[in-house]
Amino acid sequence: MAQTFDYVKAGLKAAWPICLGYFPIGLSLGVLAQKGGLFPWQVGLMSLLVFAGGSQFIAVAMLGSGASIPAVVTTAFMVNLRHLLMSSALAVHFPGVSRRFLALFAYGVTDESFAVNMVRFNQGGWDRRSALTLNQAGNLTWFVSTVAGVYVGEFIPAGALGIDYALTGMFICLLVFQLRGPVFVATALVAAFCSVVAFLWLPGNAYVIVASCVAATAGFILKRALRHGRGKP
């Protein structure tokens, strides 16, 4: 039991940059939702059932402009398709884990929790209970901040303490942790380039999936080519 507690503590400790980053985003979603005529319970329910920042912002905007339910649901599906990739990459670290645990864990897979958990798993010694705790801590923060936004969001000055930059700062550092060799650096550079190009040319956030797949494939080919080159006399 004491051991489980330690894993939970480790998960909470690793979750703080995520929670810090979610707060201003959650608050602003709450403010927008309130302006769009949603009640606190509606915002809270959506944060619990959907737990996807991008999709929720878009949903609030679409509801405001009178979009139909199928249109909003389809958009949410498209926006969150990138989690297919993240969930696939995470799967390697959950060999033979029970379906019940995976069902709980999957609920909390976000860009941010994926990034932190992946780095921790690669560093070794990261227990899946810590990973689950981290996911749920993010979810709780999201729920609280979005609902709080409905009530208090308007009174908080925009840009206070540079808190809007917390997630970008976290992603930059996690990317650095992921650069474990020249092939990884090359992959990241290709991804950055493709992502900006795709961002300018493709609608929505298809750019994440397109750029990630192209870059991972390019990195894979490069890795094979290098290995092949070394194999020759």
Added chain:
Amino acid sequence: MSVADYLLLTAGMGVVTYLPRLLPLVAFSRRQLPAWFVEWLELVPPAILSALIAPTLFAQASPRVFVLGKADLLAALPTLAFALKTRSLAGTVVVGMLCYWGLHYLR
């Protein structure tokens, strides 16, 4: 929008956002994956992280145009340097926030 409609909407959104998170985890955690696929998946995290960050640094959101010299990019330089030097997540987040805040203050 009626209460029933709203419940239907959130339930629908819940299902379509949950399945992409769940299905690969269940499918890929219980079988031996081909080596090439594992090797490819290993490159997915740096690719995704880089793809998520880059437009924030190099482009404006609406309308979508390429921009060089956003506060996000300028703050990213010392943040990246700090991350490379110290490899401290907490420190990097704080340094990033302070740089970003400072830049907005200067402008």
